[in-house]
Amino acid sequence: MDVISHVVGAVSRGEAVKANGPIEHWLTTLATGFWGFDDSKETLWSELQKGDVLIFQAGPPNWYFVDKYKPKPEVSGFIGAGIVERISKKIEPRWLSEVIESRVHGSVTPKLWPNLVHFSDVVWFGNVNSIPAPAVQELIESCKSETLDLSINIERLAQNKLSFKAMTKAGFTCAPMGTGGRLIKNSEILARLFLSQTSAATHRVYSGGVAAIAADPHMPEVSHYKCLGNVAPTTRLGPSTKPPSRRRSVKKRDYLQEAVDNQKLGLLGELIVMRRERQRVLLELGEEHVSSVIHVSRQEGDGAGYDIRTLRLGHAGITEHYLEVKTTTGDANTAFFISENELTCAATQLDRYEVVRLHSLDQIKGEYLEYRLTARELLGKDMTPVSYRVNVNLKVDQ
Missing domain, CATH: 3.40.1350 (Trna Endonuclease; Chain: A, domain 1)
Incomplete structure (x- = not known):
């Protein structure tokens, strides 16, 4: 079964899980191939299985961390879906808010999303080929200012989104807030909407792409180095004048x-x-x-x-x-x-x-x-x- 059929099938059966967060956090997912849940969702996170499908819901930027601007059009809505490959834990900051709260504000209790969900494949609705994802993620993780300008890449990621207005008009509704719940009611309608978006969508494979180095469970994480x-x-000038050390027992x-x-x-x-x-x-x-x-x-x-x-x-x-x-x-x-x-x-x-x-x-x-x-x-x-x-x-x- 191909990736699109797998995603649409899971959505139509009401099995897809909604993952919701500010849209700048999804730029990190684009670069790394993973999403994170906070500790309040740890039980749900621990029950995810390989092959499960997560629907990506983007919310407006968090203006505490992103340079303020007026998105045109609004960026909120469904921007893609991912197939779960595995789960893991993290301790280092990866999302913009984590980086700024931890390293700029010096907070001892920053808001963290340590429960990672790694995707094997993602279907992105946006214009992701125009986003230099690794370079954007490098800017995020090295941010030393109160806010970061991500406007261009945010708008590119939000292109071709499924807006709440369009979904409501087609007969599908869901709560704009909340994360981790399954999209069960009128799931057949949502599946049709997803299928209609896939003709212009981009399929990214993360088990063998740029993010695969960090996603491999047998490989050390290197993004924070x-x-x-x-x-x-240096050129040494003559022999060392350091006195010889006393003889010690050799371990x-x-x-x-x-x-x-x-x-x-x-x-x-x-x-x-x-x-x-x-x-x-x-x-x-x-x-x-x-x-x-x-x-x-x-x-x-x-x-x-x-x-x-x-x-x-x-x-x-x-x-x-x-x-x-x-x-x-x-x-x-x-x-x-x-x-x-x-x-x-x-x-x-x-x-x-x-x-x-x-x-x-x-x-x-x-x-x-x-x-x-x-x-x-x-x-x-x-x-x-x-x-x-x-x-x-x-x-x-x-």
């Missing part, structure tokens, strides 16, 4: 756990860079090119010699570029390992290869610094060969 600046390694190292921790840290850095690259490509090249940004180490294996394949616009037009991500909690002077395969790739792609070095990464604060090395800069660095020989033919005492 902020780069604090570009800090390159037995858990090399297996170290490998697991390093792998997790490396993946975290790749996800951070991957998210930024997709946002950059969206802003510089347009949404049609975002899908060309590939997390190669995850999707194609780690033998390519780089982690991320991306696009850049230069004198020769749009060309592929290759990013190798190296992440550490240490400072800019911390050495890193580079494989023979990665060096070979850098040597063959001198103008299109780059090492992205994330350092001083603080997973509690969600902050890091970075610097970058071109292929030529990388190949010009001093390198120490490091390897171990595995003697598989030696007898081991039992």
Whole structure:
């Protein structure tokens, strides 16, 4: 069954659940692929199942957080529907009101919507292709002012909405307030109205799109990480004058756990860079090119010699570029390992290869610094060969 038939079928049977919120909150859903319920709706949220359908009801902007303007026409109404994939919890602010109350006002008790509903597919009625959703969400999450101007994107999202006036005229009514209830009465009429809107609707897949990085339950959340600046390694002047430390007992190292921790840290850095690259490509090249940004180490294996394949616009037009991500909690002077395969790739792609070095990464604060090395800069660095020989033919005492 296709997505439209699934949504319309659930609506016609009176099974669809209404999710209601100010329209600027739905811009976050457009970017992330999820919606949130507050704690008063936790029971309803916990009972949602994969395949359930939520109807998206947009209310007027909350003028406490959005720059005031007069929407033309009014933006209230049904703006789409989503198919539930899973549920989860969140603790960080993602919606505009959460961000402003938490980070601008410094409120210790901000209004939160921690119970997330992730969608596999969404049918949007608005002109969503003209909304740079990841970039808009970045503005929302980095907001440092009392209000934010979202007027253009709000009006685009509200285009082609099912207004309350149009629904009433067709014989369907529902309470303009409230969230979480099922739309049962005259549901057949609502289903027909939904079907009439789908010819101009946009189907977005979130299980494999831009928002999928954050939505994957096995992947760490990276949207809140902020780069604090570009800090390159410093040149050390002569040997260290620090006195030698006293001999201490050496704690037995858990090399297996170290490998697991390093792998997790490396993946975290790749996800951070991957998210930024997709946002950059969206802003510089347009949404049609975002899908060309590939997390190669995850999707194609780690033998390519780089982690991320991306696009850049230069004198020769749009060309592929290759990013190798190296992440550490240490400072800019911390050495890193580079494989023979990665060096070979850098040597063959001198103008299109780059090492992205994330350092001083603080997973509690969600902050890091970075610097970058071109292929030529990388190949010009001093390198120490490091390897171990595995003697598989030696007898081991039992």
